[in-house]
Amino acid sequence: MRIYRRVTLPLHVRWELYPVKHEPGEKAIYGGSYMEEPNWWEKGRKRSLGNELKFMIPEIVFLRGLREENPRLWNVSFPFHLGLYLMIGTFILLFIGAWSMIFGVCIAPGKGSIASVLYYLTILAGFLGLTLGTGGAAALLRRRVREPELRNYSGIADYFNLIFFLIFFAVSLLAWLFHDHSFDGARAYVYSLLTYGGTPGGMAINRSLLGCLSIILACLLLAYIPFTHMSHMFMKYFLYHLVRWEDAPNVKGGRIEAAILANLGFKPTWAASHIGADGKKTWAEIASSRPKIVK
Amino acid sequence: MNRNIRPSDISQPSKHLGHIEPGELSFLPPPYEDFNHITVSELKAEKAASIETSLDDTVAMAIPKPKSKEEEEKYLRAFLSGLQKLFEKENNWGFLQPLLLSMEHCAKCQTCSEACPIFEMSGRQEIYRPTFRAEVIRRLYKKYIKPGGKLATKFTGDIELNWTTIARLAELAYRCTLCRRCASLCPIGVDNALIAHEVRKLFSQEMGIAPRELHEKGTVQHLRIGSTTGMNPMAARDSIDFIQEEMEEITGYKIEIPWDREGAEVLLLHNAGEVLSWPENIGAFAIIFQAAGVSWTLSSEELGYDVVNYGLWYDDVQLARVAIKHAEIAKKLKVKKIVIGECGHAHKALTVIADRVLSGDLNIPRESAFVILDEVVSSGKLTLDPSRNDFPVTLHDPCNVVRAMGIVKPQRRILRKIAPRFREMIPHGVENYCCGGGSGFAIMSGYNFAEWRVLVSSRKKFLQILQAFEDEPPDIPKYVCAPCSNCKGSIRDLLEYYHAKKRSHIYYGGLVELIVNAMTDMKKPMIHFD
Numbered sequence: 001m002r003i004y005r006r007v008t009l010p011l012h013v014r015w016e017l018y019p020v021k022h023e024p025g026e027k028a029i030y031g032g033s034y035m036e037e038p039n040w041w042e043k044g045r046k047r048s049l050g051n052e053l054k055f056m057i058p059e060i061v062f063l064r065g066l067r068e069e070n071p072r073l074w075n076v077s078f079p080f081h082l083g084l085y086l087m088i089g090t091f092i093l094l095f096i097g098a099w100s101m102i103f104g105v106c107i108a109p110g111k112g113s114i115a116s117v118l119y120y121l122t123i124l125a126g127f128l129g130l131t132l133g134t135g136g137a138a139a140l141l142r143r144r145v146r147e148p149e150l151r152n153y154s155g156i157a158d159y160f161n162l163i164f165f166l167i168f169f170a171v172s173l174l175a176w177l178f179h180d181h182s183f184d185g186a187r188a189y190v191y192s193l194l195t196y197g198g199t200p201g202g203m204a205i206n207r208s209l210l211g212c213l214s215i216i217l218a219c220l221l222l223a224y225i226p227f228t229h230m231s232h233m234f235m236k237y238f239l240y241h242l243v244r245w246e247d248a249p250n251v252k253g254g255r256i257e258a259a260i261l262a263n264l265g266f267k268p269t270w271a272a273s274h275i276g277a278d279g280k281k282t283w284a285e286i287a288s289s290r291p292k293i294v295k
Numbered sequence: 296m297n298r299n300i301r302p303s304d305i306s307q308p309s310k311h312l313g314h315i316e317p318g319e320l321s322f323l324p325p326p327y328e329d330f331n332h333i334t335v336s337e338l339k340a341e342k343a344a345s346i347e348t349s350l351d352d353t354v355a356m357a358i359p360k361p362k363s364k365e366e367e368e369k370y371l372r373a374f375l376s377g378l379q380k381l382f383e384k385e386n387n388w389g390f391l392q393p394l395l396l397s398m399e400h401c402a403k404c405q406t407c408s409e410a411c412p413i414f415e416m417s418g419r420q421e422i423y424r425p426t427f428r429a430e431v432i433r434r435l436y437k438k439y440i441k442p443g444g445k446l447a448t449k450f451t452g453d454i455e456l457n458w459t460t461i462a463r464l465a466e467l468a469y470r471c472t473l474c475r476r477c478a479s480l481c482p483i484g485v486d487n488a489l490i491a492h493e494v495r496k497l498f499s500q501e502m503g504i505a506p507r508e509l510h511e512k513g514t515v516q517h518l519r520i521g522s523t524t525g526m527n528p529m530a531a532r533d534s535i536d537f538i539q540e541e542m543e544e545i546t547g548y549k550i551e552i553p554w555d556r557e558g559a560e561v562l563l564l565h566n567a568g569e570v571l572s573w574p575e576n577i578g579a580f581a582i583i584f585q586a587a588g589v590s591w592t593l594s595s596e597e598l599g600y601d602v603v604n605y606g607l608w609y610d611d612v613q614l615a616r617v618a619i620k621h622a623e624i625a626k627k628l629k630v631k632k633i634v635i636g637e638c639g640h641a642h643k644a645l646t647v648i649a650d651r652v653l654s655g656d657l658n659i660p661r662e663s664a665f666v667i668l669d670e671v672v673s674s675g676k677l678t679l680d681p682s683r684n685d686f687p688v689t690l691h692d693p694c695n696v697v698r699a700m701g702i703v704k705p706q707r708r709i710l711r712k713i714a715p716r717f718r719e720m721i722p723h724g725v726e727n728y729c730c731g732g733g734s735g736f737a738i739m740s741g742y743n744f745a746e747w748r749v750l751v752s753s754r755k756k757f758l759q760i761l762q763a764f765e766d767e768p769p770d771i772p773k774y775v776c777a778p779c780s781n782c783k784g785s786i787r788d789l790l791e792y793y794h795a796k797k798r799s800h801i802y803y804g805g806l807v808e809l810i811v812n813a814m815t816d817m818k819k820p821m822i823h824f825d
Contacts, residue, residue, distance in 0.1 A: 006395060010388040013651040015489065017479050018701035018725045031725030033701025035646065038670045039632070041660045065482030070406040077404070152301040152421075153403040153430050155452030232400040232483045239400065239484030243393045247701075250650045250658060257654050264654075266385040268612075271376065272503035274515065275612050283388075287615035287652070290518050 002226050006238060010266075011259035016247045021055040024048040028055070033247065041249065056240075061085070076143055080136025083169065084233070086129030091190075093122040094183065098191040101200050107187060122183045130176060133169035137162055161228055168217040175210035185211050300421040302430040305463050306455035312422055312463060313351040319418035321754060324761060326769075326798050335747050342742065347462035351422060353747035355469035355506055355739055356498075358462055367458045370502070374461050375439055377501030381493055382440055386500075389611050389651070393486060394493055398433055401426065401485045407477035412728050412755035413470060425477040428467045429487040431460070432494060465504060468494040472733030472752055473608065474694040479725065492734075495609040505609050508739045513605035514613035518620070521597030522567040523605065531600040534570045535577060535593065542578035546811065547818025550581045555628065556592035561667070562630040563591050564602035564621065564645075566638035566780035568738075573783060575821060576637060579807035583668065586816060587676040592628060599624040602635055603780075604644035608734045618649035622657040632660040634667055637805045639693030639779035640733075647700055663696065665778065668810065669705035672712055678815040681715045686772050686824075688714040688809065689763035691756070691786065692727035693779035701725070706778060706806060713813040714776075720759045728755045730777065732785025748785070749792040757789050760801060769799050772824035778806040800824070 019031035027033065028051035034040045058064040063081055067074040097107040097118050107115050107122075141162040144150045180186060185208070191200050225231055232239075250256045264284035268277045274291035305312060317332045335352040346357045361367040380386035381394065407425045408414050414423045421427060434454040438444040448454070471491040478486035499505040517523045522531060535552060543549045553559065563584070569576045584591045594600060598620045606614025625633045635642050646661040653659075671677060690710060696702050703724045710717045720727070730737070731753025739745075764773045775790075777783045786803045795801040802824055812822045 006392065009392040009395070010384050011651065012392045013389040014647045015390070015393050015486075016647070016699070016701075017475060017486075018698055018703075020701060023701070027701070030703055031697065031701055032703050035663065035700055036666060036702050036705055038662070038666050039660070040662070059482070063482060065480070066404070066406060069409065069480050069482065070404060073404055073406070148299060149405050149408070149424075150403065152299070153405075153426060153452075155448075155450055157450040157452075158403070160450070229400050229402060232402060235396065235400050236483050239396050243396060243486070244478075244484050250653070252655065252658055256651070257658070260651055260654050263388045264652075266388055268380075268386045270380060270386060270500040270612070271373065272500050274503065274510075275500055283615070286612060287619055289616070291515055291613065291616070 010263050015243055017244050020245045020247050022047045022052045022245060076136060076139035079132040080140055083129050083133025083136050086125045087133060090122060090126040090129050093118060093125060094187050094190045097122060097187045098194050101191055102194060126183050130169055130173040134173050137166035137169055141166060161230055164221060168221050171210055171217060172214035175208060175214045179208040179211055189215060302427060302434060303454050305431050306457050306460040308459050311349060311351055313420045315352060315417055315420060320750060321416045327793055330793060335750055336743050338742055349459060350463045350466040353744050354742040355744050356465050356504060357741060358465055358504060361458060370458060370461055373502045377497040378435060379440055380501060381497055390493060393489055397486045397489055398436055400483055402483060407481050407487055410476045410480040413752050416754040417751050423470055425487040429490040431464060432490050464494060465498050472729045472736055474729035474733050475698055479698060496611060499610040500612060506739055509605045509609050509735045514617060517598060517601060518616055522601035523603055524567045524571055526567055528595050528597055532595045538574045538578050546821055548582055548816055550585050552581050553592045554595050558629050559592040560590040560631045561634045562625045562628055563593055563634050563636060565636040566603050566641060567601035568780045575808055576805045579811040580636060582811050583671060583807060587671040594624050594628060596624050602638055602641040604641055605735060607640050607644040607648060614644060615652050618645055618652055621645055622653050622659055625659045626656055632662050634662050634664050636664050637778040637780060639695035639782060643695035643699045663702050665702055665705040669708050672709045679713055679813045680815050681713050681813055683813045684714045684809055686716060686774055687764055687767050688717045688774045688776055689720055691730060691775055691777040691782055692723055693782050694729050694733055697727060698725045713809055718763055720763045728759055730756050730782040730785040732781050737781040737784040745788060749789050753785055753789045757793060772800045772802055775801060775803040776806055776809060777803055
């Protein structure tokens with residue numbers, strides 16, 4: 001919903017920042033644009049998905065920007081984010097495992113190479129994700145509490161967000177440690193979701209308080225994130241693609257021109273006298289007029 | 296300096312929220328150590344008595360203090376009304392999406408602070424941190440605009456809205472040059488400079504409050520008389536005709552400046568500030584275009600001889616009005632393209648921002664002068680002798696041309712052909728530092744603002760210039776190529792204030808002057824170091 005509300009806003013003026021990473025060749029590196037070319041409007045625009053991916057993949061996976069510009073924070077932020085990525089990966093592996101079980105594949109060691117790989121990979125990703133997530137969230141919280149430049153800009157919600165993550169990771173880590181070393185219980189939960197409450201054949205129902213708690217916390221966390229600035233994890237895509245790299249020129253008769261004409265039809269109500277807005281005149285009419293001079 | 300200032304402190308009345316003590320500014324190397332214990336002069340009490348000065352040591356807006364409680368209430372209501380309008384598509388379609396994305400996703404990691412030359416050079420004054428003003432606005436937005444805000448801000452960070460908050464915020468919007476270096480380093484893509492820009496708009500478009508130099512003497516005069524310099528069309532034409540004559544005297548090369556030539560390929564739009572302060576720039580363009588056989592013209596119509604667009608810095612409506620007028624002039628002259636001279640903010644205003652304002656016949660192609668100059672220099676149409684420019688040269692990158700438009704290489708290709716001792720500043724290109732005069736600062740000089748600029752916002756640029764020439768003996772002339780009028784103005788003030796011409800023989804000028812200086816057709820050099 002939030003994404004929909006943000007991407008359907010009116011076309012804005014260009015506010016790009018270079019380097020724009022879909023520029024071809026070395027332009028993406030030194031920050032050049034198509035506007036460096038003489039009569040650029042007579043030439044077709046070239047875009048490089050390769051250059052964009054070369055930037056985006058290290059940015060998303062390794063938080064490249066933070067590592068280069070703020071390495072001290074990266075030291076604690078990267079483990080936290082990697083923990084989150086690994087938990088997403090763990091869920092995907094659990095999902096694949098549960099689907100495989102629906103089709104009669106038993107996810108366990110010695111049950112074929114694919115089943116073994118899924119089994120061990122889930123444990124590895126899950127364990128690392130929970131450990132890094134717990135450590136990262138705790139370190140980020142500590143940093144925010146101790147350092148004035150972070151503390152002075154933080155509200156209760158900023159601490160609550162980190163504490164929420166910390167509790168989720170820590171509870172899930174304890175659930176793994178005491179009850180579900182192999183993530184069989186977690187896989188069975190995903191299986192039951194996919195089969196509307198079914199239980200994998202031959203598996204005893206083994207519910208633990210910590211396991212239940214970690215599932216509840218994960219659900220609450222997923223529902224909560226979109227209401228916070230932590231949605232930057234996925235909204236970052238739009239910050240880059242809708243603003244920072246949005247360099248499409250306005251071509252006569254094109255989609256952008258149609259959007260401009262629609263925008264110029266809005267009726268502003270700005271109150272300063274030089275604007276001359278009355279809620280009836282359009283942007284086009286106001287922009288074509290001279291400012292009202294008040295002596 | 297109180298390092299423990301929080302965004303919520305903006306509403307707490309005090310003499311100054313921020314203050315730079317002597318010795319707190321970043322240190323300058325020899326032979327400029329004598330400036331290291333200088334700080335911004337105190338505002339004269341009688342001058343500052345009736346205006347708001349409670350932010351820091353200087354004043355940009357000079358807002359009169361409210362005379363009554365009722366007047367104060369009126370300001371508060373207007374502020375909230377303007378804040379609301381910033382988040383409405385009818386009023387702010389041009390920036391609504393970038394603004395909302397930046398308002399909602401800052402992680403307050405402070406990575407941007409390290410990118411800001413004002414924050415760094417001021418000795419890390421908390422109020423100049425890019426997130427400081429942005430966080431104030433975020434809190435006000437959450438509290439007063441978002442549903443359930445008054446309760447929510449108890450958790451997200453509260454802030455009190457009173458006259459002090461508004462008055463300081465108005466000033467604080469003019470302690471950022473909108474260079475957007477902070478935005479380019481934000482790992483998430485949040486743009487805190489945009490938030491400063493939007494605050495400026497709120498004050499201008501809703502409350503009618505803007506620096507006099509930008510509004511009354513800026514866009515209003517521009518639209519009324521034809522130029523922010525106050526030159527009407529006749530005065531502009533007379534001045535440029537005079538420049539035409541002068542050029543022959545200076546270089547020994549006769550030029551004929553074409554006026555209002557219908558059907559020319561190029562309509563060249565200059566910053567009219569060049570006419571008054573750097574006439575040789577106007578002449579140099581004419582020499583190059585004439586020698587290269589470019590089909591071009593100037594316009595003598597109102598606004599046609601002044602490409603500036605101060606609306607870019609504070610008011611979208613004024614920006615649109617000026618941009619439309621420029622496009623109408625080009626349409627009337629039936630030119631193939633508009634070429635923008637050495638003026639950084641005009642590059643961005645007319646080429647990039649106006650691209651989403653102009654439509655149909657008004658959408659006439661716009662090109663940077665650096666591109667056509669690169670084409671001319673590379674074509675071999677000019678006979679150039681680089682040894683005529685045998686002195687150290689460095690290049691200042693105007694933010695609006697490089698970071699905001701991605702025009703980085705053309706000017707460098709030219710310099711490599713005409714300036715054998717060219718060296719880059721560190722950093723440069725899209726990572727450059729602002730001249731300190733960006734977003735209108737270069738033309739704002741009321742009270743002690745010009746002093747604050749040379750001491751604080753331009754300080755990083757001064758350090759960069761000194762570093763670029765550090766391997767050169769002090770007694771040889773050096774040239775800072777600043778191909779932007781406002782940057783040139785800012786660098787002029789900087790070199791003058793620090794006596795850099797006297798102490799380090801550092802001079803400044805544009806790019807076209809260097810090209811003409813290298814032209815063998817010139818009987819006499821254009822650049823003189825005296």
